[in-house]
Amino acid sequence: MVAALPVLAVGYQADWTGFHEGPGARSEFPLGDAFIKANGKEVVPLVFYARWACIPFSLIGALFAYRWARELYSPAAGLVALILFVFEPNLLAHGELITPDGACTSFGIVAGYTFWRWLKQPTWMRAALTGGALGLAELSKMSWLILFGLWPMLWLIWRWLEPKKVECRESEGTSQTENVIAASSSSHQPSTINHQPSAPQLATILLLAVYLMNLGYGFDGTGTPLKEFQFVSTSLAGLEKPGTPGNRFRDTWLGQIPMPLPKQYILGFDNQKKDFEEFGHRSCLRGEWRDEGWWYYYLYGLLVKVPSGTWALFAFVIICRLVQRSRPVPLRDELVLLTPAIALLALVSSQTEFSIHLRYVFPALGLSLIFISQVGLLLTCPTHIHPKRERGSRPAVPCSRCGLVWVKRFLPLALTCLTPVRSLLVCVAMAYSVASGLLVYPHHLAYFNDFVGGPRNGHKHLLGSSLDWGQGTHAAIAWIKDHEPSSRVEFAMWSGTLATVLLSQPPDTITDTNFGTARTSKLILFSADRFSDRGPYSRSNQNQPVEEVVKRFASGSVLVRVKQPVDSQ
Known part of the structure; x- marks a missing residue:
């Protein structure tokens, strides 16, 4: 909706002939091609304006991460979070696209931040702000539906982990200074001592979010009885084969219940569930293609797509947290931060019908960057890892039975003595993370870290929206016009509509239905995934062509020269 505002302002040509409604209908793809054809080359500035409208979402995420x-x-941690978020190549890439993942990441941070502040100081004003933030997060993408279950659970945990009120009376053997320190530490969160977040406020937060979800859809279909829906997922349709319309609730008492959400929101959830049950397209990981996904796909994707400098900071945080004797912040505060990230990653990883889009877990990545930002404490608090002890006291050794006694005793001391060194390491890791992302500008979508040899080897590990999503079509067409202006061109990609418009000549386009049967051309422009998975192209011809890779573009697309004709079948 936001991306459409500038397009509406400047004007455009529309073609709605491809629109149709029905169970499981996905009209957005033919409508996208029709929009490009209707506007011709003018579609380029229109998309440019629409993408600019989405940039503020990333700025909002950066501000609230800070x-x-x-x-x-700490303030230093805020600066670290800001730098990591702003220069993270994956968030940069999707922050400029007209897809919901950037906004979902940002509004997830906004919602989590307002919820955390409400837990600390539960006022009605903060409850209202939290409900509004949750509503925006739900409107951005369905990924955050899990918050309706997680937040009540975190609310209970927050109350259960409520710190006990510290007595400040001076006792025998206790100095006045120690009492002051104890009192100040207990009053660090004064609002949480005798003012716990209440259930009515929590209910208000959830109800306000539901109201905003309906408001965003204009209350379209709100209150429709459950029995009147036509579902296509096995879970909701109750049929064995996904894609077959049905409703398992139609003849039950549950079917009489009016749904509190917009009709299209519920149908969209059903369509997504159907894709997770039966997708129809193959998945690829490390050059292996198969009809289903991998449970570890997203973990592996983060390993190779997140800058190695960021991973170094994460490792440093884990090491320091393992050896330190006290938490930098209370456990319940970090549970509010990390639980949604872990839950989202686990939920998406459990859906193994397909593994194509690493972007599904970017909201978890945004929250994780805030957790990593605590390395800022090491820049400003030299005694954070190894607090001072009274003379003659012995260091606590919590794991003396596991063979790590000496590590537990002396590693914290070593880290403390090497304060300048560890500060330098943190700064170097941050600088390397930023630089590695900037060096691939403007091809952030095709970024891969040093663990796999950088972007030049990215196609060997991940494809699809993690590498080539058509973002390099302009550069590829411009190169063809400059170096091969008289060549005939085929397009082997999911949709060659935009490339056809940019080329300004009618090429032979290889689509999903005629891939491999089009007339032989001198050049074939492959998307990265089609170049990797050329099985259908090869099987459709008895006489195999002799191919020569002319150019592999930084965006992942590949230009191939066919030296021998291919007999069409």
Whole structure:
């Protein structure tokens, strides 16, 4: 909706002939091609304006990542979170696209931050702000539906982990200074001592979010009885084969219940569930193609797509947290931060019908960057890892039975003595993370880290929206016009509509239905996934062509020269 505003302002040509409604209908794809054909080359500035309208979502995410890290850990941590978020290549890539993942990441941070602040100081004003933020997060993408279950659970945990009120009376053997320190530490969160977040406020937050979800859809179909829906997922249709319309609730008492959400929101959830049950397209990981996905796809994707400098900071945080004797912040504060990220990653990883889009877990990545930002404490607090002890006291050794006694005793001391060194390491890791992302500009979508040899080897590990989503079509067509202006061109990609418009000549286009049967051309422009999975092209011809890779573009697409004709079948 936001991306459409500037397009509406400047004007456009529309073609709605491809639109149709029905169970499981996905009209957005033919409508997209029709939009490109109707506007011709003018579609390029229209998409440019639409993408600019989405940039503020990333700025909002960066601002609230900074504020959350600053208030949770330290001002230096806030600066670290801001830098990591702003220069993270994956978030940069999707922050400029007209897809919901960037907004989902940002509004997930906003919602989590406002919820955390409400837990700390539960006022009705903060409850209203939290409900509004949750509503925006739900409107951005369905990924955050899990918050309706997680937040009540986190609310209970927050109350259960409520710190006990510290007595400040001076006792025998206790100095006045120690009492002051104890009192100040207990009053660090004064609003949480005798003012716990209440159930009515929590209910208000959830109800306000539901109201905003309906408001965003204009209350279209809100209150429709469950029995009147036509579902296509096995879970909701109750039929064995996904894609077959049905409704398992039609003849039950549940079917009489009016749904509190917009009709299209519920049908969209059903369509997504159907894709997770039967997708129809193959998945690829490390050059292996198969009809189903991998449970570890997203973990592996983060390993090779997140900058190695960021991973170094994460490893440093884990090491320091393992050896330190006290938490930098209370456990319940970090549970509010990390539980949604872990839950989202686990939920998406459990859906193994297909593994194509690493972007599904970017909201978890945004929250994780805030957790990593606590390395800022090491830049400003030299005694954070190894607090001072009274003379003659012995260091606590919590794991003396596991053979790590000496590590537990002396590693914290070593880290403390090497404060300048560890500060330098943190700064170097941050600088390397930023630089590695900037070096691939403007091809952030095709970024891969040093663990796999950088972007030049990315196609060997991940494809699809993690590498080539057509973002390099302009550059590829421009190169063809400059170096091969008289060549005939085929397009082997999911949709060659935009490339056809940019080329300004009618090429032979290889689509999903005629891939491999089009007339032989001198050049074939492959998308990265089609170049990797050329099985249908090869099987459709008895006489195999002799191919020569002319150019592999930074965006992942590949230009191939066919030296021998291919007999069409």
